[in-house]
Amino acid sequence: MKIGIIGAGQIGGTLTRRLTKLGHEVFVANSRGPDSLVGLAKETGAKPVSVREAARAGEVVVVTIPQGKIPNLPKDLFAGVPDEVVVIDTGNYYPQQRDGRIPEIEAGSTESRWVANRLGRPVVKAFNNIYASHLLELGRPAETPGRIALPVAGDDKRAKEIVMGLVDELGFDAIDAGSLDESWRQQPGTPVYTADFDAEGVRRGLAEASKERTSRWRAIGNSPGSFARPA
Numbered sequence: 698m699k700i701g702i703i704g705a706g707q708i709g710g711t712l713t714r715r716l717t718k719l720g721h722e723v724f725v726a727n728s729r730g731p732d733s734l735v736g737l738a739k740e741t742g743a744k745p746v747s748v749r750e751a752a753r754a755g756e757v758v759v760v761t762i763p764q765g766k767i768p769n770l771p772k773d774l775f776a777g778v779p780d781e782v783v784v785i786d787t788g789n790y791y792p793q794q795r796d797g798r799i800p801e802i803e804a805g806s807t808e809s810r811w812v813a814n815r816l817g818r819p820v821v822k823a824f825n826n827i828y829a830s831h832l833l834e835l836g837r838p839a840e841t842p843g844r845i846a847l848p849v850a851g852d853d854k855r856a857k858e859i860v861m862g863l864v865d866e867l868g869f870d871a872i873d874a875g876s877l878d879e880s881w882r883q884q885p886g887t888p889v890y891t892a893d894f895d896a897e898g899v900r901r902g903l904a905e906a907s908k909e910r911t912s913r914w915r916a917i918g919n920s921p922g923s924f925a926r927p928a
């Protein structure tokens with residue numbers, strides 16, 4: 698498959714490494730431009746491109762930048778990109794440590810619904826609940842006992858199936874976690890978040906999740922730039 702990746706950090710870099718190894722053609726972008734990605738390109742064979750090119754490069758496009766930086770992406774990033782192109786959101790909202798306050802999420806929007814609204818484009822939520830290092834190293838062949846399972850949430854059946862196929866190729870069981878509005882079940886603070894459960898554990902964790910956003914995952918202060926101050 699041709700896959701565009703926007704963000705070349707921990708998750709974007711990991712997906713670039715893993716997906717090129719699996720034989721996919723990867724087009725990767727960051728905020729500093731293609732020249733800063735020469736090393737990753739040399740290592741993996743991925744093609745460094747601009748953010749706009751990455752959005753137009755693939756059958757699948759992964760958006761994997763810090764949640765608070767989503768508004769910095771070009772407003773018309775996906776203008777003219779065919780509807781069949783599947784967009785994956787790996788993001789998590791870390792209001793206290795990184796992202797500051799995002800009022801819509803504080804008011805109850807799921808994190809990925811907010812991303813979809815900002816991008817003006819449906820997204821499938823995946824890869825948000827596993828550490829990048831585990832995504833890099835802990836994939837196993839299908840049927841391996843204890844194989845880690847990853848929840849995949851989204852509104853479009855076909856898009857979700859494509860993403861679930863990629864999850865499986867990467868060495869993880871893919872669990873259908875329902876619609877995007879149900880994706881709070883896999884957000885930070887839920888049982889499945891960074892837990893590395895197998896398929897049964899993920900199903901149970903999703904079912905037992907609570908919708909309430911606990912204080913640890915809420916913003917402090919009222920302005921977009923309000924972060925926790927060190928004690």
Ligand SMILES: NC(=O)c1ccc[n+]([C@@H]2O[C@H](COP(=O)([O-])OP(=O)(O)OC[C@H]3O[C@@H](n4cnc5c(N)ncnc54)[C@H](OP(=O)(O)O)[C@@H]3O)[C@@H](O)[C@H]2O)c1
Nearest residue numbers: 704705706707708727728729761762769788789825828829
């Ligand atoms: N780290 C994990 O283990 C992990 C696990 C699951 C989910 N996640 C989530 O996945 C998302 C990405 O996390 P990460 O840890 O991979 O982040 P990261 O290591 O901090 O990397 C962020 C990447 O985003 C790029 N970026 C930032 N603003 C951009 C913009 N406006 N346009 C294009 N690229 C931009 C950065 O490019 P420059 O360096 O050029 O600025 C960098 O390549 C976050 O929402 C995070 O919560 C992370």
